Amino acid sequence: MSDTSPAIEIKGLTKTYKASRKSPAKEALKGVDLVVPRGSIFGLLGPNGAGKSTLINILAGLVTKSSGSAKICGYDIAQQTRQARASIGVVPQEIAMDVFFTPYQALELQAGYYGVPKSERRSDEILHALGLFDKRDAYVRQLSGGMKRRLLIGKALVHNPPVLILDEPTAGVDIELRRQLWDYVVELHKRGTTIILTTHYLEEAETLCDRIAIIHQGEVVANDDKDTMLSRLDKRTLVITPTTPITALPKTLSGLDAQINDKGVISINYRSGTDSITDMLAKVKAAGLSITDLKTEEPDLEDVFMSLTYDSGT
Numbered sequence: 524m525s526d527t528s529p530a531i532e533i534k535g536l537t538k539t540y541k542a543s544r545k546s547p548a549k550e551a552l553k554g555v556d557l558v559v560p561r562g563s564i565f566g567l568l569g570p571n572g573a574g575k576s577t578l579i580n581i582l583a584g585l586v587t588k589s590s591g592s593a594k595i596c597g598y599d600i601a602q603q604t605r606q607a608r609a610s611i612g613v614v615p616q617e618i619a620m621d622v623f624f625t626p627y628q629a630l631e632l633q634a635g636y637y638g639v640p641k642s643e644r645r646s647d648e649i650l651h652a653l654g655l656f657d658k659r660d661a662y663v664r665q666l667s668g669g670m671k672r673r674l675l676i677g678k679a680l681v682h683n684p685p686v687l688i689l690d691e692p693t694a695g696v697d698i699e700l701r702r703q704l705w706d707y708v709v710e711l712h713k714r715g716t717t718i719i720l721t722t723h724y725l726e727e728a729e730t731l732c733d734r735i736a737i738i739h740q741g742e743v744v745a746n747d748d749k750d751t752m753l754s755r756l757d758k759r760t761l762v763i764t765p766t767t768p769i770t771a772l773p774k775t776l777s778g779l780d781a782q783i784n785d786k787g788v789i790s791i792n793y794r795s796g797t798d799s800i801t802d803m804l805a806k807v808k809a810a811g812l813s814i815t816d817l818k819t820e821e822p823d824l825e826d827v828f829m830s831l832t833y834d835s836g837t
C-alpha cells in the first residue's frame with residue numbers, strides 16, 4: 524500500500540443505471556471528481572437520491588461504474604480489485620444480518636470471508652471496543668437495534684481496513700446511542716482510520732467531520748473544509764410580525780435582504796456569523812414599527828442543498 528496516496532481518489536466517475544421495463548435509464552453519477560485525504564473524517568452530504576449510495580457501492584465493489592476511475596489508498600477498483608477491497612470497510616444503512624449467529628460468530632464469518640487468518644482475527648477485541656462483549660454469545664436477533672448497528676460497524680472492521688465508510692450511521696438512532704457511535708468513530712479516527720460518512724444530520728457532520736462535500740443530482744456541488752462549509756450553510760431568516768400589518772418595506776430596511784408577504788410579515792435573510800440581529804431590529808425600530816412576534820428560522824438541508832447548487836452555478 525502506498526501511504527502517500529489519498530484514501531480515496533475519484534476522477535470523472537459516472538454511473539447510469541440501465542432502463543428496465545418499469546423505469547427509464549437513470550444517470551445517478553454525472554462525472555464525480557473527489558479526493559478524500561488520508562486521516563480525515565469526511566462528510567458526504569446530499570438530499571435523497573443524490574447519488575451517495577451509488578458512489579459508496581461503487582467503492583465497495585457492489586455496483587459497477589459506467590466510466591471514470593476510483594482508487595482506494597492508491598489501488599484502482601477495476602484493476603487492483605482485491606487490494607482495493609481489502610483497503611475499505613463499509614457499514615451499510617440497513618440492519619440486515621443473519622439472526623441465527625451470535626455476534627462472535629458473525630465477526631468470525633466475516634473475517635473468514637475476507638480471508639483473515641485465524642491468528643490475525645480480532646473478534647473479541649472488536650466486541651469489547653463496541654461495548655458488545657457481554658453479548659458475545661447471544662443470538663443477533665436478541666440484540667437491540669442500536670447493538671445491531673454497532674455489530675455492523677464491527678463487521679466492517681474485521682479486516683482492519685484503513686478506510687471506513689459509514690452510510691447514514693445514526694439514522695433513526697436515539698441521541699445517547701448516537702453519541703456513543705460518534706465517540707467510537709472518533710476513537711477509530713485517532714487510531715489512524717480514515718472515515719467517510721454520509722448523513723442527513725448537519726449536526727453530525729458539524730461534530731465529527733473535518734471536511735464536507737455535498738453531492739446533488741449526481742454531481743459534487745461543494746467540497747470544503749468544515750468551517751468554510753458551515754459558514755456557507757450559515758443562513759438564517761428573521762421573521763417579524765408588525766403589530767399593524769404593512770404593505771411596503773420601510774426604507775430603513777432597504778440595505779437588507781428583506782421581503783414582505785401578503786399578510787404584512789417581514790422576513791430578513793441574514794448570516795448568523797456576520798450579521799447582527801440587534802442592528803436589524805434597530806432598523807425596524809427606526810421605521811417606527813412595533814412588533815407582535817419575532818422568530819428566527821433555520822433553512823432545512825434541502826434548502827441549503829438547493830442554494831449551493833444555485834451558488835455553484837450548475
Ligand SMILES: Nc1ncnc2c1ncn2[C@@H]1O[C@H](COP(=O)(O)OP(=O)(O)OP(=O)(O)O)[C@@H](O)[C@H]1O
Nearest residue numbers: 540549550551569570571572573574575576577578
Ligand atoms: N439499482 C438501481 N436501478 C435504477 N436506479 C437506481 C438504482 N439505484 C439507485 N437508483 C437511482 O439513482 C439515483 C441515486 O440513488 P442513490 O441511492 O445513489 O442516492 P442517495 O444519495 O444514496 O439517496 P438516499 O439518501 O435516499 O440513500 C436515484 O434517482 C435512484 O432512484
